Amino acid sequence: MRCWRSCADLKQARDLEGGIKMKAVLCKEFGPPESLVIGDIEPRHPGKGQVAVNMKAAGVNFADSLIIQGKYQAKPAFPFSPGLEGAGVVRETGEGATAFKAGDRVMVHPMGGGAFSQDLVIDTSLVFPIPDAMDFVTAGGFFITYGTSHHALKDRAQIQPGETLVVLGAAGGVGITAVELGKIMGARVIAAASTDEKLELCKKYGADETINYTKEDLRDAIKALTDGRGADVIYDPVGGPLAEPAVRSLAPGGRFLVIGFAAGDIPKIPLNLVLIKRSAIVGVFFGNWVLANETPAKANIKELLDWYASGKIKPHISKTFAMDQAVEAINHVVSRKVEGKVVVSFEDA
Numbered sequence: 001m002r003c004w005r006s007c008a009d010l011k012q013a014r015d016l017e018g019g020i021k022m023k024a025v026l027c028k029e030f031g032p033p034e035s036l037v038i039g040d041i042e043p044r045h046p047g048k049g050q051v052a053v054n055m056k057a058a059g060v061n062f063a064d065s066l067i068i069q070g071k072y073q074a075k076p077a078f079p080f081s082p083g084l085e086g087a088g089v090v091r092e093t094g095e096g097a098t099a100f101k102a103g104d105r106v107m108v109h110p111m112g113g114g115a116f117s118q119d120l121v122i123d124t125s126l127v128f129p130i131p132d133a134m135d136f137v138t139a140g141g142f143f144i145t146y147g148t149s150h151h152a153l154k155d156r157a158q159i160q161p162g163e164t165l166v167v168l169g170a171a172g173g174v175g176i177t178a179v180e181l182g183k184i185m186g187a188r189v190i191a192a193a194s195t196d197e198k199l200e201l202c203k204k205y206g207a208d209e210t211i212n213y214t215k216e217d218l219r220d221a222i223k224a225l226t227d228g229r230g231a232d233v234i235y236d237p238v239g240g241p242l243a244e245p246a247v248r249s250l251a252p253g254g255r256f257l258v259i260g261f262a263a264g265d266i267p268k269i270p271l272n273l274v275l276i277k278r279s280a281i282v283g284v285f286f287g288n289w290v291l292a293n294e295t296p297a298k299a300n301i302k303e304l305l306d307w308y309a310s311g312k313i314k315p316h317i318s319k320t321f322a323m324d325q326a327v328e329a330i331n332h333v334v335s336r337k338v339e340g341k342v343v344v345s346f347e348d349a
Contacts, residue, residue: 024117025326025344026079030070033330038323039079043119046094050123053108057140058086058115060321060329060342061173062262067113068330074112082330083115083344084287087130087139097124105130107139109147111287115140116326118346125294128301131309138315141173141341146304146313147297148259148286149178152235153185154300155289156282157255161186163232166222166249168242169262170207171198171339178235180205180313187233190225192218192242194336201316201339218242222249230254230277243267250279258283262336316340 021040029035046052064082066072090104100106108115109126130139153159165182169175170191182189183206191202192211199210211221222231230251236243240263247256247269258281274281290297307313318340321329329344 022118023323023346024081024119025083025323026081027068028079030068033065033068033327033334036068036082036327036330038326041117041119043091044121046092046097046121048095049097049125050094050121051090051097051100051106051127052092052094053086053088053106053120053122053127054091055086055088055108055115055118055120055346056136057088057343057345057347058083059141059144059173060333060344061085061144062260062333064113064116064330065334076112076114080113081116082113083110083117084113085109085140085143086115086120087136087142088120090127091119099124100127100129105132105134105136105139107143109143109287109290111291116323116344126290128298128305131305133309134305136347137317137320137343137345140345141317141343142304142308142315143301144286145173145177145341146181146315147290147301148174148284149181149235150300150304151286151289151297152257152259152284153178153181153187153233155296156284157233157235157257159185159187159233162188164188164190164226164229164251165233165235166190166192166211166231166246167202167207167235168192168213168246169236169238169336170202170210171195172237172262172336173333173338173341174237174259175235176202176205176316176340177313179207182206182235183208184307184312190222190231192221198339205316213242217245219245219249222246226251233257235259237262239263239267240265241267244269244273247273247279247281250277252277252279254279256281317343319343320345 191207237259239261
């Protein structure tokens with residue numbers, strides 16, 4: 001017997017049984033966000049080890065702009081929906097999907113996209129229960145930013161209490177979570193961003209020191225704030241011209257975390273810098289790690305959700321868009337003016 005959380009969920013289930021189509025943001029050919037359209041989709045039944053989810057919200061990430069242009073690692077078949085994370089209610093479970101039942105509130109991580117849709121079928125290895133206290137908008141934009149930073153700092157950098165962490169692009173979607181989680185893990189956190197306003201937000205999320213790299217030389221500022229020693233860990237989701245001076249700012253044995261390239265340019269780092277300081281350049285590809293490590297991935301997400309439930313972390317959702325504003329939402333993220341997270345809500349679609 002199915003248990004529905006609300007009248008709206010029950011109505012949506014009856015609509016599906018009656019053959020009413022759902023809506024999705026669709027990419028029918030590679031191009032800019034303006035090429036996306038809103039279209040009808042046929043709801044699908046889940047297969048073995050899968051669940052069907054009535055989606056309520058989806059997080060917007062820089063990678064969405066790459067996927068729709070054919071510049072991302074995954075290239076889905078047309079037509080497809082962008083969206084690498086989201087949240088909703090389980091509508092139906094497939095064979096063997098015993099960890100979930102209809103009516104469960106979940107967050108999802110569809111590899112290669114698919115979250116910008118009212119209906120999604122997905123493997124249970126990429127589905128995670130959410131606490132009752134977490135609303136769908138918060139859950140929709142939680143997985144990638146918090147999951148990436150948690151995995152980067154805990155598993156890849158193995159950051160230790162008392163170490164110095166420098167976060168570039170610190171007010172952005174992943175950056176602000178790295179500031180917040182770094183502080184929880186006991187690091188001394190230096191937030192680096194492009195405006196004083198963004199740095200004020202970073203202070204609210206735990207930054208001990210700040211650097212405005214449009215006003216200060218990044219390398220000189222890190223040197224001054226670390227008494228010439230350098231940073232133990234540098235978290236870089238930006239890339240571009242900041243990467244090399246950041247690597248030069250590592251302490252002996254330091255770790256440079258490669259998160260992404262929001263600046264657009266993939267930097268070329270002279271490897272003699274790594275040799276001289278016995279430092280490490282460490283790649284962080286959270287999505288692939290989740291696929292290959294289901295048990296520790298679920299443990300990591302549970303730890304994050306426990307921290308959320310206890311009030312240790314407070315996601316910063318800076319703006320919410322409706323489904324028919326998906327183009328505007330993606331462009332807003334691409335502009336790099338975002339503080340925190342941007343989410344698309346499907347509740348009124």
